[in-house]
Amino acid sequence: MRILYLVDNNFHGLIPQWIWNTTEIIALAHNHFTGELPSLANQSMPQDLGMLWLSGNMLNGSIPSWLFALPSIAVLALGGNQFTGKISPEILSNSLRSISLDHNNLSGIVELDMFAKLKNLIFLSLS
Numbered sequence: 001m002r003i004l005y006l007v008d009n010n011f012h013g014l015i016p017q018w019i020w021n022t023t024e025i026i027a028l029a030h031n032h033f034t035g036e037l038p039s040l041a042n043q044s045m046p047q048d049l050g051m052l053w054l055s056g057n058m059l060n061g062s063i064p065s066w067l068f069a070l071p072s073i074a075v076l077a078l079g080g081n082q083f084t085g086k087i088s089p090e091i092l093s094n095s096l097r098s099i100s101l102d103h104n105n106l107s108g109i110v111e112l113d114m115f116a117k118l119k120n121l122i123f124l125s126l127s
Helices: 016-021 065-069
Strands: 003-005 011-016 023-027 032-035 051-053 058-061 076-079 082-085 098-100 123-126
Touching: none
Parallel strands: 003 023, 011 032, 023 051, 032 058, 051 076, 058 082, 076 098, 098 123
Antiparallel strands: none
């Protein structure tokens, strides 16, 4: 599957593992998904994923660092969840144009220098 768009529904529970096989767009925003995002320790990263839109759910745990290393990711929208911990200082994907991590429970010091190297970044929300 190339595109999965299930925005503004009433889906709940954990995000199924098979969803990470979607190749280009995963849009599950504004549902009632819970739980942590996978570590992908035993899987390969979705290399062609260009958009991950999970805003407005009830996801928790830390934000996995692999999300910031996806080679094709342009939009990473994780705002309005219950993520905790620090933002990974290892943001490696130069394809990122939009990062939304607002309205979570993130902590720690944010070094804005880590975003300066993202030459294509046009939108950053950390409020």
